[in-house]
Amino acid sequence: MANQYKYCNSLTDFSRLETREVTIGHVKFGGKNPIRLQSMTTTDTMDTKSSVEQAIRMIDAGCELVRYTAPSKKEAENLKEIRAQLNQKGYTTPIVADIHFTPNAAEIAALHIEKIRVNPGNYADKKRFEEIEYTDESYQAELERIKAKFTPLVLLCKEKNRAIRIGTNHGSLSDRITSRYGDSAKGMVESAFEFIQICEANDFYNIVISMKSSNPLIMVQAYRMLTHKMIENGRIYPLHLGVTEAGEGEDGRIKSAVGIGTLLEDGIGDTIRVSLTEAPENEIPVARKLAERYLNRDTHKHIEPIPYDLPYNPFEYNKRPTTSNLNIGGKHHPVVVADLSHFAELKPANLFGAGYHYNVTDDKWNLSEQAVDYVFTGQNTINFDLPGTLSVICDEEVWQPDLNQHYPIFNSITAYQSATQKSEQLNFVKVDVGDLNAVKSIKTLDGTVVLVLFSTNLHRMAEKRRFFIELMHEKIELPAIIFNDYIDLDDETFQLYSSTDFGALLIDGFGEGIWIQSENCSNLKLNTSTAFGILQATRTRISKTDYISCPSCGRTLFDLQETTAKIRAKTNHLKGLKIGIMGCIVNGPGEMADADYGYVGVGKGKINLYKEKTVVKKNIPEAEAVDELVNLIKENNDWVEQ
Ligand code: SF4
Numbered sequence: 001m002a003n004q005y006k007y008c009n010s011l012t013d014f015s016r017l018e019t020r021e022v023t024i025g026h027v028k029f030g031g032k033n034p035i036r037l038q039s040m041t042t043t044d045t046m047d048t049k050s051s052v053e054q055a056i057r058m059i060d061a062g063c064e065l066v067r068y069t070a071p072s073k074k075e076a077e078n079l080k081e082i083r084a085q086l087n088q089k090g091y092t093t094p095i096v097a098d099i100h101f102t103p104n105a106a107e108i109a110a111l112h113i114e115k116i117r118v119n120p121g122n123y124a125d126k127k128r129f130e131e132i133e134y135t136d137e138s139y140q141a142e143l144e145r146i147k148a149k150f151t152p153l154v155l156l157c158k159e160k161n162r163a164i165r166i167g168t169n170h171g172s173l174s175d176r177i178t179s180r181y182g183d184s185a186k187g188m189v190e191s192a193f194e195f196i197q198i199c200e201a202n203d204f205y206n207i208v209i210s211m212k213s214s215n216p217l218i219m220v221q222a223y224r225m226l227t228h229k230m231i232e233n234g235r236i237y238p239l240h241l242g243v244t245e246a247g248e249g250e251d252g253r254i255k256s257a258v259g260i261g262t263l264l265e266d267g268i269g270d271t272i273r274v275s276l277t278e279a280p281e282n283e284i285p286v287a288r289k290l291a292e293r294y295l296n297r298d299t300h301k302h303i304e305p306i307p308y309d310l311p312y313n314p315f316e317y318n319k320r321p322t323t324s325n326l327n328i329g330g331k332h333h334p335v336v337v338a339d340l341s342h343f344a345e346l347k348p349a350n351l352f353g354a355g356y357h358y359n360v361t362d363d364k365w366n367l368s369e370q371a372v373d374y375v376f377t378g379q380n381t382i383n384f385d386l387p388g389t390l391s392v393i394c395d396e397e398v399w400q401p402d403l404n405q406h407y408p409i410f411n412s413i414t415a416y417q418s419a420t421q422k423s424e425q426l427n428f429v430k431v432d433v434g435d436l437n438a439v440k441s442i443k444t445l446d447g448t449v450v451l452v453l454f455s456t457n458l459h460r461m462a463e464k465r466r467f468f469i470e471l472m473h474e475k476i477e478l479p480a481i482i483f484n485d486y487i488d489l490d491d492e493t494f495q496l497y498s499s500t501d502f503g504a505l506l507i508d509g510f511g512e513g514i515w516i517q518s519e520n521c522s523n524l525k526l527n528t529s530t531a532f533g534i535l536q537a538t539r540t541r542i543s544k545t546d547y548i549s550c551p552s553c554g555r556t557l558f559d560l561q562e563t564t565a566k567i568r569a570k571t572n573h574l575k576g577l578k579i580g581i582m583g584c585i586v587n588g589p590g591e592m593a594d595a596d597y598g599y600v601g602v603g604k605g606k607i608n609l610y611k612e613k614t615v616v617k618k619n620i621p622e623a624e625a626v627d628e629l630v631n632l633i634k635e636n637n638d639w640v641e642q
Pocket of ligand 1: 069550551552553554555556557582583584585586
């Protein structure tokens, strides 16, 4: 990898990026240590009993670092009691204070517990969403002010042997940073570096860094830019990975796996927090599944290194240029292919899980927002009238030119080249990406071909990425569908793995379609919703409402899970709308970044509603707030009736 873009050890040969080892309490992070799993409590930090009990549930589930919010001095002080009670019960797992805006609380917490998380966006700055023009002198003066505020904590942590996490969040960058660098991944990196430099100036290196965003694309780019800069500087600090406000259930898992999994694929990441709007102990098994996938990844089959400069920029999103054929490639969003090859005989009802519902009374097809574009039927063909938006891919042996909306698939380039019967419009050709020489043969293929890329390598994402890179290097612009198969996985593991495998490629602009095949894929509905969920999380195809809901913590002012469910029930038909649901105002409109509407707790039983980053309805009683949110969406003409 050219130095210009170097952000991990290798894009082809898996190994973990070795970071500095840091010590948090009695646990070591980074270096050659395993990827540590962590989470955050949702209790009120002043409620010692609940806070201790919840931490114990988390630790029993495998949590290796427990975070508590410390919004003011009294919570920071109470961490002493929480630490003592945990110790008494035999739980010595290190704990962390989460600090926003309150350096004095941070300095108290550092006396009692093992680690302090600071947010560079608000440790010494206030966010007012102002554009401020800084001269070099006034910018420098601001840095001096921050130094004066942050240095006492650094010195205290050094003296007490504590650790600090410099936890940058995309949505809560300071006005100063956004004025100079924009609301960008680069701004996040610069913001963290200002704090890293203050630590280093005081010879304090017991630090961990995070670059979180609710948008997995920005999150991945920010971590890559950060590791690039740390590699250049020669000091690589351990990385805490997370996607903020990932949400709940399937969406939360898919979004988290796209962001966290993409980085883990390249050996980046020393500790993981999966932020789900669920009980914190539920996060640990998800984090474990993500982390354990890489335990023997370095045994993968060899992948050819890249002997030339990368033909794409891994720090920004650019789609690989491709030609278009029907609805695949070019400016079209990625297509979804559903596997129906396991059905012995196909009937209209078999399309239900693929998003098509045949209404017998009206003799009409009803399409969901997540209706697939192609179905693969293997040795079968479909002999009933198909909806106009759906086409069939069938094995070349059974394909006939007069079959309406059917296209053949060939098992290899050779099979395609030697075939006597081909579609004049569209032919799918399977390519094993383990053989880079195949690219030479692809050069000779005609424009009716869409490639279907598969791999048998344990490091299959990287092998496919290597192939895409070769296609780009050779300036081949045929569209390519990413194919992955999954065998013997439970539903959650399947979603986490597939989100990583497809997401990591889509984030780099690779892939004109998703094709999920699972041997036991009787659950077509799950495969379909996973495929669309991955496209939504990578923002390559929007098919539903996006909820940016915080995981909740001790600051939360309402029941997040219940409220999220209520908001979801009323708005889940508003395709493409982004709704932020935040437990408190601390990061308020900041953390929900690019949401169109925001629902934010502002006091006990009181909600503020936002239109983008502006608060437009204040102190709404909680009982009325969901309806008021709906009214607000209607007032702004973003509402559609179901
Ligand atoms: S937004 Fe949610 S998770 Fe973040 S501090 Fe507020 S309540 Fe806690």
